[in-house]
Amino acid sequence: MADGETVASIAQLYLGNILYAIELAAMSLDQQGKVDDAGYYRGIGRKLAEAHGREKKESDGRTV
Numbered sequence: 001m002a003d004g005e006t007v008a009s010i011a012q013l014y015l016g017n018i019l020y021a022i023e024l025a026a027m028s029l030d031q032q033g034k035v036d037d038a039g040y041y042r043g044i045g046r047k048l049a050e051a052h053g054r055e056k057k058e059s060d061g062r063t064v
Contacts, residue, residue, distance in 0.1 A: 015052055019045050 011018065022045040029038035 012052070015048065019049060022048075 022041050026038040026041040026045070029035075029041065
C-alpha cells in the first residue's frame with residue numbers, strides 16, 4: 001500500500017463499487033431462494049451507506 005493508505009480510505013474511495021457488488025450478491029442469493037442470506041448482505045450495505053451519510057453530514061458541518 002502507498003503511504004497513508006488505510007483500509008478505511010480505500011473502502012471510502014470505492015464505496016459505490018462495494019455497495020453495488022454487495023447488492024449483486026444479495027440479488028443472486030434472492031434468486032437462489034436464500035432470502036435470509038440476501039437480507040444479511042443488504043444489512044451490511046445499509047450500514048455502510050448510513051455510516052457514509054453520517055460522515056458526509058459531519059464533514060459538511062450539518063447536523064440532523
